[in-house]
Amino acid sequence: MKNLIRALSLVLIVSFVLLYIxxxxxxxxxxxxxxxxxxxxWGDYIDPELLEQFEDETGIKVIYETFxxxxxxxxxxxxxxxxxxxxxxxxxxxDKMKQEDLLLPIDHAQLPNLKNIxxxxxxxxxxxxxxxxxxxxxxxxxxxxHPDKVSDEIDFKQWDDLWHPSLKNDxxxxxxxxxVIGFGLNSLEYSLNETDKGRLLEAKNKLDTxxxxxxxxxxxxxxxxxxxxxxxxxxxxxxxxxDAMWENESLEYMVPEEGSNLWFDNMVIPKTTKNxxxxxxxxxxxxxxxxxxxxxxxxxxxxxxxAALPHMxxxxxxxxxxxPDEEQTAKLEVYENLGKQMLAYYNELFxxxxxxxx
Amino acid sequence: xxxKSRNYYLIPYVLWIALxxxxxxxxxxxxxxxxxxxxxxxxxxxxxFTPVYLKMTLxxxxxxxxITFFTLLIAYPTAYxxxxxxxxxxxxxxxxxxxxxxxxxxxxxxxxxxxxxxxANKFLEVMGVGGKQILFTDFSxxxxxxxxxxxxxxxxxxxxxDELNPSFIDASKDLGASSWRTxxxxxxxxxxxxxxxxxxxxxxxxxxxxxxxxxxxxNRVITLGTAIEQHFLVTQDWGMGATIAVFLIIFxxxxxxxxxxxxxxxxx
Amino acid sequence: xxxxxxxxxxxxIIFMVLYAPIFYLIFYSFNSGGxxxxxxxxxxxxxxxxxxxxxLLIIVLNTIIVxxxxxxxxxxxxxxxxxxxxxxxxxxTKNTLLSLNNVLIxxxxxxxxxxxxxxxxxxxIKLGFISVLLAHIAFSVPIVxxxxxxxxxxxxxSIIYAALDLGASRLDVLTxxxxxYITPGIFAGFFMALTYSLDDFAVTFFVTGNGFSTLSVEIxxxxxxxxxxxINALSALLFLFTMLLVVGYYFITKKTSKIGRMGVRx
Numbered sequence: 001m002k003n004l005i006r007a008l009s010l011v012l013i014v015s016f017v018l019l020y021i022x023x024x025x026x027x028x029x030x031x032x033x034x035x036x037x038x039x040x041x042w043g044d045y046i047d048p049e050l051l052e053q054f055e056d057e058t059g060i061k062v063i064y065e066t067f068x069x070x071x072x073x074x075x076x077x078x079x080x081x082x083x084x085x086x087x088x089x090x091x092x093x094x095d096k097m098k099q100e101d102l103l104l105p106i107d108h109a110q111l112p113n114l115k116n117i118x119x120x121x122x123x124x125x126x127x128x129x130x131x132x133x134x135x136x137x138x139x140x141x142x143x144x145x146h147p148d149k150v151s152d153e154i155d156f157k158q159w160d161d162l163w164h165p166s167l168k169n170d171x172x173x174x175x176x177x178x179x180v181i182g183f184g185l186n187s188l189e190y191s192l193n194e195t196d197k198g199r200l201l202e203a204k205n206k207l208d209t210x211x212x213x214x215x216x217x218x219x220x221x222x223x224x225x226x227x228x229x230x231x232x233x234x235x236x237x238x239x240x241x242x243d244a245m246w247e248n249e250s251l252e253y254m255v256p257e258e259g260s261n262l263w264f265d266n267m268v269i270p271k272t273t274k275n276x277x278x279x280x281x282x283x284x285x286x287x288x289x290x291x292x293x294x295x296x297x298x299x300x301x302x303x304x305x306x307a308a309l310p311h312m313x314x315x316x317x318x319x320x321x322x323x324p325d326e327e328q329t330a331k332l333e334v335y336e337n338l339g340k341q342m343l344a345y346y347n348e349l350f351x352x353x354x355x356x357x358x
Numbered sequence: 359x360x361x362k363s364r365n366y367y368l369i370p371y372v373l374w375i376a377l378x379x380x381x382x383x384x385x386x387x388x389x390x391x392x393x394x395x396x397x398x399x400x401x402x403x404x405x406x407f408t409p410v411y412l413k414m415t416l417x418x419x420x421x422x423x424x425i426t427f428f429t430l431l432i433a434y435p436t437a438y439x440x441x442x443x444x445x446x447x448x449x450x451x452x453x454x455x456x457x458x459x460x461x462x463x464x465x466x467x468x469x470x471x472x473x474x475x476x477x478a479n480k481f482l483e484v485m486g487v488g489g490k491q492i493l494f495t496d497f498s499x500x501x502x503x504x505x506x507x508x509x510x511x512x513x514x515x516x517x518x519x520d521e522l523n524p525s526f527i528d529a530s531k532d533l534g535a536s537s538w539r540t541x542x543x544x545x546x547x548x549x550x551x552x553x554x555x556x557x558x559x560x561x562x563x564x565x566x567x568x569x570x571x572x573x574x575x576x577n578r579v580i581t582l583g584t585a586i587e588q589h590f591l592v593t594q595d596w597g598m599g600a601t602i603a604v605f606l607i608i609f610x611x612x613x614x615x616x617x618x619x620x621x622x623x624x625x626x
Numbered sequence: 627x628x629x630x631x632x633x634x635x636x637x638x639i640i641f642m643v644l645y646a647p648i649f650y651l652i653f654y655s656f657n658s659g660g661x662x663x664x665x666x667x668x669x670x671x672x673x674x675x676x677x678x679x680x681x682l683l684i685i686v687l688n689t690i691i692v693x694x695x696x697x698x699x700x701x702x703x704x705x706x707x708x709x710x711x712x713x714x715x716x717x718x719t720k721n722t723l724l725s726l727n728n729v730l731i732x733x734x735x736x737x738x739x740x741x742x743x744x745x746x747x748x749x750x751i752k753l754g755f756i757s758v759l760l761a762h763i764a765f766s767v768p769i770v771x772x773x774x775x776x777x778x779x780x781x782x783x784s785i786i787y788a789a790l791d792l793g794a795s796r797l798d799v800l801t802x803x804x805x806x807y808i809t810p811g812i813f814a815g816f817f818m819a820l821t822y823s824l825d826d827f828a829v830t831f832f833v834t835g836n837g838f839s840t841l842s843v844e845i846x847x848x849x850x851x852x853x854x855x856x857i858n859a860l861s862a863l864l865f866l867f868t869m870l871l872v873v874g875y876y877f878i879t880k881k882t883s884k885i886g887r888m889g890v891r892x
Contacts, residue, residue: 001801001802001805001806003809004805004809004812007813007816008698008702011694011697011698012695012698014694015690015691015698018687018690018691018694021687022684022687022688022691025680025683025684025687026684029680029681029684038836038837042847043844043846043847043848044847044848044854063837065837065839066839066843066844066847066848067831067847068831068846068847069591069592071590071591071592071594072591072832074594075740075743075832076743076832076835079743079744079747080747081743081746081747081753081757081835081836082753082836082837083836172576175572175577177592215494215576216493216494216575216576216577216578217572217577217578218572218573218576218577219572219573221469224466224661224662224663225469225473227661227663228473228474228663229474229475230473247660247661340395340593340595341394343593343594344394344593344598347588347589347592348410351410351580351585351588352410354577354578354580355410355414355580367707367709367710367713369706370702370706370707371703371706371707371710372710374703374707374764374767375726375727377745377764378730378742378764378765378767379726379727379729381745382729382730382733382737382738382741382742382745385741385745386733386737432640435636436637439633439636439637440637442633443637445876447876448872448876449637451817451872451876452872453640453641453644454817454818454821455865455868455869455872456644456645456647456648457821457825458820458821458824458825458868459647459648459651459864459865460824460825460841460842460845460861461825462827462842462845462846462853463853463857463861464648464651466651466662466853467646467648467650467651468647470650470654470662470663471646471647473663475663477650505643505644505647508644509821510818513773513817513818514776514814517773517776517777517810517811517814518776518780520810521777521780551776551779552776554776555772555775555776558728558772559731559769559772562728562731562732563732566732566733566734568734568736583734586736586737587734587736590737590740591736596740599736599737603733603734606732606733606734607729607732607733609732610725610729610731610732611725614721614724614725614728615721
């Protein structure tokens with residue numbers, strides 16, 4: 001009994017001492033004041049130095065919170081409880097949030113730096129006139145591979161190259177229903193936003209024949225698996241590919257010619273905001289050419305900020321694999337919000353595909 | 359006397375049950391009756407009885423069984439030997455400490471160890487077996503799951519063994535029983551409660567594993583947990599996710615009733 | 627003697643396997659290469675990085691506070707729960723309570739997290755420290771119950787009756803007979819609760835907010851870009867710290883207490 005009481009009091013004392021320390025630290029950091037904004041972003045998706053720079057320039061403290069999927073973020077914003085001032089969802093999610101009335105319109109008059117954004121990334125179908133969102137990063141879906149581990153017959157100009165018999169048990173796929181069903185559709189020259197169930201089934205049946213080549217269907221680990229020579233080929237997002245290529249220079253990235261996905265992560269102001277003006281200040285700050293350049297060099301994704309490109313390493317910005325020109329992006333499709341029913345169907349097919357055994 | 363004290367302990371516990379168990383169950387059951395469009399229907403329950411989900415249920419049970427079996431197989435001797443060591447409580451604590459390191463980090467370490475160029479394959483090569491694919495196989499999945507659940511199995515068994523009155527063993531030996539007979543007729547039955555609670559703590563969560571199915575099994579193993587995760591976080595079809603959860607809860611209750619009934623029989 | 631050797635070998639192998647991934651993580655925390663797979667050279671940069679990061683420090687402290695407080699409170703609740711189940715007379719009550727107890731163990735984290743989130747926002751609890759603490763207490767209670775209950779059940783009821791016959795009050799029976807007997811189970815429950823709390827990601831993710839974060843949430847969020855080795859360095863430090871604490875605590879209690887063991891039973 002004595003032991004129990006002693007252990008319990010020890011635990012309580014330690015906790016309260018720590019609690020006091022945390023409180024002191026928080027106050028010292030200024031996180032408790034009124035003049036703050038809460039930014040909700042993907043993990044490690046911003047250069048932390050820029051947050052400090054923003055704090056110095058404006059005197060607004062930034063509370064930085066992170067999420068790991070669009071859907072998880074949506075749930076948190078829907079439920080409220082935290083007053084997020086800025087969030088960075090992907091394009092199909094923006095459409096959904098718009099429909100669910102979770103976003104505030106953005107006042108372009110407060111964003112003089114908006115002119116820096118390349119016009120081809122503005123006024124897209126998921127958000128006409130950029131009423132609710134401002135581009136943050138963009139990219140494609142493609143194939144990352146080790147040229148020396150792949151037979152010379154294959155150049156990945158076609159999605160069909162993935163089915164090549166020499167790639168047995170050597171292909172990694174990213175764990176996303178739309179990405180995987182999507183390249184199945186693309187390989188049949190159908191649209192990524194196909195809603196015809198017959199065609200979708202056709203794509204799924206074709207994907208089933210890919211199973212002997214598939215080593216695993218994974219998430220973000222795909223990057224380190226590729227760096228590690230765990231597999232010869234991977235289907236993934238360009239941002240991840242670029243990261244992996246920085247670490248392992250022998251890797252190559254290719255977007256097949258039949259077409260692929262063009263994706264965007266945009267900044268939005270959720271309805272939960274308490275400091276709308278500061279949110280605009282933050283967006284405008286991120287649109288500054290130098291800031292955007294620094295951020296792109298840190299994160300490694302492609303920036304839509306045209307004025308930022310001269311401030312960056314030429315080798316990066318002239319790389320057509322990650323900064324494809326207008327002609328090349330013309331063949332790419334942006335995901336449309338297909339509605340819940342259709343999305344569920346995509347997922348069902350994907351689930352069946354995953355369960356398909358060799 | 360007894361009745362009075364029962365009421366006493368029930369207060370905080372029932373409060374906890376009401377707030378954090380009943381509420382989620384009610385929410386889960388409620389959501390399970392809504393289809394993806396948000397209309398009231400039994401569609402989800404019909405869907406659960408399609409081949410896709412039945413197959414998934416079977417494979418979840420199969421893997422959970424495998425995991426529980428191997429965990430028990432490894433945990434029992436470990437717990438037994440631990441009770442024989444000098445600083446047994448310290449060693450026991452040291453069994454638990456590794457589980458305080460973040461699971462994702464450990465999974466990443468396993469990816470490195472089991473990878474094509476990892477330590478495990480180097481070892482196999484040195485042994486002359488030659489390189490093998492270990493990562494993304496059933497073996498690696500069961501291995502890492504057993505690794506994670508091991509402390510949860512060792513602990514209750516250790517406590518049961520530790521309580522065991524050594525005179526029973528002496529008596530059995532004095533009466534001429536072999537070591538195996540002593541173990542199977544005296545030691546094991548007396549520690550059955552510990553084994554049972556260990557199996558419950560392992561089997562039930564193993565049914566709904568999801569992180570490892572992706573990280574270590576490369577989505578080649580699909581469990582009910584993976585499906586729920588998908589429905590909640592990707593499709594946003596909370597109804598279907600909730601329906602699978604309802605079935606998981608039903609399975610759990612059945613398992614508890616089965617193991618509970620056996621206990622009663624023995625006690626009499 | 628030969629048998630003894632074999633058994634030590636078995637334990638050594640078990641411990642080696644248990645600690646292998648951790649030593650792997652620690653080994654690469656000294657890697658200047660930047661990832662966990664190719665060792666390039668020795669560096670202490672990752673360790674320097676953590677000491678300059680106040681935000682990370684706050685997160686680590688938050689994680690520890692939540693883990694300790696939630697485990698302590700859930701242990702108290704769990705012991706009460708185990709006693710409640712133990713003293714329940716009707717078998718049906720017992721089974722019902724036990725089944726309800728296990729619901730949270732079987733429910734996938736995502737569901738627990740989402741339903742707690744709905745629940746907390748419904749009753750107006752501000753998301754942050756309090757909501758995370760409540761959630762952790764909630765999902766740790768059942769594991770404590772499961773650890774304590776077998777201990778209670780193997781305790782022979784005659785001890786209690788004997789104590790009562792000798793004129794002990796109900797409180798005396800609890801503090802002098804029952805609790806000392808089940809102490810190992812209580813400690814086991816506490817440590818398992820700590821494990822649950824430290825490892826949880828999904829539930830915490832849903833119920834946290836307003837800038838409050840724990841280490842698990844932070845690590846999972848980093849996965850998109852690849853987890854930095856400074857997290858390895860941090861884990862290494864926390865691991866060493868825990869080891870010191872555990873071993874230190876064990877020997878201190880062993881020395882000062884006459885009864886001798888951490889999980890006293892006699």
